[in-house]
Amino acid sequence: MTPRYVSTRAAHAHEHTGVSFAEALQTGLAPDGGLFVPDSVPALPSDWRDADSVADVGRRVLPRWLSAEVEPDTLAALVTDALSFPIPLVPLAGMGPDGVRYDGIYVLELIHGPTLSFKDVGARTMARLLAYFRQEMEATDDLTILVATSGDTGSAVADGFAGRPGLRVVLLYPEGQVSPVQQRQLDVQRPGVQTFAVRGTFDDCQRLVKAAFADPALAEVPLSSANSINIGRLLPQMLYYPWAFVQGKGAQGGFDAANVCVPSGNLGNLTGGVLSSLAGLPVRRFLAAHNANGFFPNYLADDRDEPGSFPPSVRTPSNAMDVGAPSNFERLRMLLGAEGLRECVWGTSVGDEVTLDRLRHAYEATGYLACPHTSVGLEAVLRYRAETGDTTPTVVLATAHPAKFPEVVQQALPSLPAPTAPALEALRDAPKAVQPLDATSAALRAALLA
Numbered sequence: 001m002t003p004r005y006v007s008t009r010a011a012h013a014h015e016h017t018g019v020s021f022a023e024a025l026q027t028g029l030a031p032d033g034g035l036f037v038p039d040s041v042p043a044l045p046s047d048w049r050d051a052d053s054v055a056d057v058g059r060r061v062l063p064r065w066l067s068a069e070v071e072p073d074t075l076a077a078l079v080t081d082a083l084s085f086p087i088p089l090v091p092l093a094g095m096g097p098d099g100v101r102y103d104g105i106y107v108l109e110l111i112h113g114p115t116l117s118f119k120d121v122g123a124r125t126m127a128r129l130l131a132y133f134r135q136e137m138e139a140t141d142d143l144t145i146l147v148a149t150s151g152d153t154g155s156a157v158a159d160g161f162a163g164r165p166g167l168r169v170v171l172l173y174p175e176g177q178v179s180p181v182q183q184r185q186l187d188v189q190r191p192g193v194q195t196f197a198v199r200g201t202f203d204d205c206q207r208l209v210k211a212a213f214a215d216p217a218l219a220e221v222p223l224s225s226a227n228s229i230n231i232g233r234l235l236p237q238m239l240y241y242p243w244a245f246v247q248g249k250g251a252q253g254g255f256d257a258a259n260v261c262v263p264s265g266n267l268g269n270l271t272g273g274v275l276s277s278l279a280g281l282p283v284r285r286f287l288a289a290h291n292a293n294g295f296f297p298n299y300l301a302d303d304r305d306e307p308g309s310f311p312p313s314v315r316t317p318s319n320a321m322d323v324g325a326p327s328n329f330e331r332l333r334m335l336l337g338a339e340g341l342r343e344c345v346w347g348t349s350v351g352d353e354v355t356l357d358r359l360r361h362a363y364e365a366t367g368y369l370a371c372p373h374t375s376v377g378l379e380a381v382l383r384y385r386a387e388t389g390d391t392t393p394t395v396v397l398a399t400a401h402p403a404k405f406p407e408v409v410q411q412a413l414p415s416l417p418a419p420t421a422p423a424l425e426a427l428r429d430a431p432k433a434v435q436p437l438d439a440t441s442a443a444l445r446a447a448l449l450a
């Protein structure tokens, strides 16, 4: 039996039959405002360690989740096409000027997809699944994916969904408020994607998206979203965890079991890892690495079941993790329970200055250049080791390529040339397609109906 999906807010989950994956994927949020969680977690197949790529992990694992809804051959082809880039595990070694040893830390590089962040994994797979279900339903109207973005998510979604039959993407970003690299990634022309530079803030963009979903004048336009609460992004985000362990077994100083450190904001990445662990992956402990937005580590350190109120978000050099109220917190608590969460997950909050210091020290000690998000992860591992004395090998997820954040890297390492990546250089001369948009519902409505 493949899982059904129930709301985190359903009073008695076992009394509900739940919805199919296809329905959870297309509706995003449950009707009661909760998040969809699977009503069971299929065990990893016994041959998962034989996988030879992350796509191969997907071909082995996902049928256990989706065979009731997607033809096995179609699913295999879809996963192979979505996960077509390498996700290598890189061992670190060396001692820094601060006396810190990096041996036993392995970086899982989720940074080699088309937009150079881990979000490519979820977005590319979700887009293909969505296109498949729309075709199966013989939907006649294009489904419009409406996304407000402050950076990373927008380009991953635009790139992952571009050119998928039956899907159109409308992207809103605040004009002049994204970094030069992000702007280059957002503005590039893509088939089936319309990008708008909104004359306003990111909050304005989010307000416009919300208003569009409630706008009766748009009732005839099928709208959907692709944010990190969608189950369609979570399932693919399980797959690289087993892939890290497959590579870890063969690595220098190889391991069978490990801790896994996840640089976190909305906790969607970590939730994917927890699902893999519930499926039987031998993760000893998860380390949730947050920047100055420390709601979750504070919750873990507290011993109350109910969280306090969510603080407003603050801006940091690891801006893709600038989240005050992590959306997947509700899901994690449902999957593990408050007590289970504290057993499985250790967390810490890393300030801006320490993030830059760690980026520099790690580079000087090991030659490894991390992005600011990955640097928060490295700092978390070292703190965890110092606090607990636990020497279990630890996998740190690298969530973005340093070339996406040249300003921060140069601030930490002024003598180093700004990092670059071919995927970003290629965008310099690519044709752009971006239009200005007033921050009003009327302007967005006109654009959506055009």
Ligand SMILES: *Cc1c(COP(=O)(O)O)cnc(C)c1O
Pocket (backbone or CB within 6 Å): 117, 118, 119, 152, 153, 228, 263, 264, 265, 266, 267, 268, 269, 270, 320, 321, 373, 399, 400
């Ligand atoms: C989105 C993002 C994160 C945070 O992931 P969550 O699933 O929201 O916890 C971390 N690093 C980078 C580079 C990201 O783009």
